[in-house]
Amino acid sequence: MLIALVVLIYGWWRQPGTPEELFQARCSSCHELRVERLCEFPPVLLPAIVEVMRREQGADEVISAEEALIIQHYLKEEFLCP
Ligand code: HEC
Structure with a gap:
């Protein structure tokens, strides 16, 4: 029971x-x-x-403000083109 809970919380x-x-x-x-x-x-x-995407294409339904910041930071600092 405890293990299940820990796994659940970790996954989340x-x-x-x-x-x-x-x-x-x-x-x-x-x-x-x-x-x-x-x-x-x-x-x-x-x-x-x-x-x-969030303002004009409705992506704010899928991407929260917090997630948007993480993605923006990723795109600016880490994203590499193939
Ligand atoms: C809620 C749906 C939705 C989500 C989530 C979404 N988009 Fe879009 N995106 C669209 C729509 C609608 C268009 C315009 C129509 C098309 O090109 O398919 C579009 C177009 C684009 C274009 C083409 C723009 C152009 O001028 O050619 C790019 C690049 C793009 N999206 C990148 C992203 C990125 C990066 C993310 C994640 C941050 C994202 N999209 C998330 C709906 C979405």
Whole structure:
């Protein structure tokens, strides 16, 4: 019982894991992950795209303000184009 609880809380706490996983999970929920398209923009503009998705395309239903910040930080600092 205790173990089940710990596993449950751990799973909830680490979902969806890293910022990269969060980006991949959230930004592919309406369309495929558009990495090629994203890579046509200079990296400094990538965080703004997350805002546009939330404000104009309804992504605020899927991506919370807190998650948006994590994804924006990931796109600016860690995201690598293929
Ligand atoms: C609620 C649904 C939804 C979510 C979630 C979402 N998008 Fe979109 N996205 C759209 C719609 C609708 C369009 C415009 C129509 C199309 O191109 O399919 C679009 C278009 C785009 C485009 C193309 C813009 C262009 O000018 O070609 C990119 C890039 C993009 N989204 C990236 C993202 C990223 C990055 C995320 C995660 C932060 C994301 N989207 C999350 C709905 C969403």
